[in-house]
Amino acid sequence: KQEVTQIPAALSVPEGENLVLNCSFTDSAIYNLQWFRQDPGKGLTSLLLIQSSQREQTSGRLNASLDKSSGRSTLYIAASQPGDSATYLCAVIGAAGNKLTFGGGTRVLVKP
Amino acid sequence: DAGITQSPRHKVTETGTPVTLRCHQTENHRYMYWYRQDPGHGLRLIHYSYGVKDTDKGEVSDGYSVSRSKTEDFLLTLESATSSQTSVYFCAITDPTYNEQFFGPGTRLTVL
Numbered sequence: 106k107q108e109v110t111q112i113p114a115a116l117s118v119p120e121g122e123n124l125v126l127n128c129s130f131t132d133s134a135i136y137n138l139q140w141f142r143q144d145p146g147k148g149l150t151s152l153l154l155i156q157s158s159q160r161e162q163t164s165g166r167l168n169a170s171l172d173k174s175s176g177r178s179t180l181y182i183a184a185s186q187p188g189d190s191a192t193y194l195c196a197v198i199g200a201a202g203n204k205l206t207f208g209g210g211t212r213v214l215v216k217p
Numbered sequence: 218d219a220g221i222t223q224s225p226r227h228k229v230t231e232t233g234t235p236v237t238l239r240c241h242q243t244e245n246h247r248y249m250y251w252y253r254q255d256p257g258h259g260l261r262l263i264h265y266s267y268g269v270k271d272t273d274k275g276e277v278s279d280g281y282s283v284s285r286s287k288t289e290d291f292l293l294t295l296e297s298a299t300s301s302q303t304s305v306y307f308c309a310i311t312d313p314t315y316n317e318q319f320f321g322p323g324t325r326l327t328v329l
Contacts, residue, residue: 136316137315137316137317139317139318141320147322147323148307148320148321148322148323149260149307149309149320150320151317151318151319151320154315154317156315194259194260196260196318198316198318203248203265203267203311203316204250204262204265204275205250205260205262205318207259207260207261208259209259210259
């Protein structure tokens with residue numbers, strides 16, 4: 106059974122610092138990996154999707170890497186801003202390509 | 218944003234009453250999902266559908282049933298609500314291009 110872990114559960118950084126969020130998974134036979142953002146009381150917003158054949162994906166200040174063999178993905182957010190404060194979740198889609206398994210999320214606070 | 222709506226957005230009900238939550242999509246995608254999100258448990262899959270009248274169980278399906286009579290609508294029913302079903306319920310769809318999942322805004326359900 107796939108298990109997805111995100112450590113730490115919470116993170117606080119001063120504005121301008123780069124954020125590094127970690128995600129690990131136990132079964133490397135994944136279809137793809139997806140990073141989400143969730144603001145309090147809101148739904149999930151898809152940030153980045155990395156296909157299993159890719160090593161990284163970038164969107165603006167966000168960059169996500171994927172190392173399938175070690176079961177790890179990292180989300181980098183450059184030059185953090187208070188508006189980046191949210192919970193970030195990673196999820197893997199299994200090899201069948203139809204079901205996500207979520208990590209517990211990392212709650213980020215960026216202090217002005 | 219993916220065209221996903223959920224209704225109702227908030228509901229308070231009493232133990233033992235039936236409750237139906239609706240998810241509606243305008244994307245004509247084949248796969249639809251119901252999740253629940255609880256503190257300490259993260260997001261967990263309840264049921265999913267891979268086509269009209271085609272559904273399957275997720276990891277926490279006990280006490281829930283689903284129906285999909287049209288591509289655009291996926292209904293989640295609690296036949297006899299219990300306090301343990303107090304949660305935030307999210308619907309999601311999968312864009313088949315890269316199997317990226319998109320989420321609806323959520324329904325906050327309170328069972329007294």
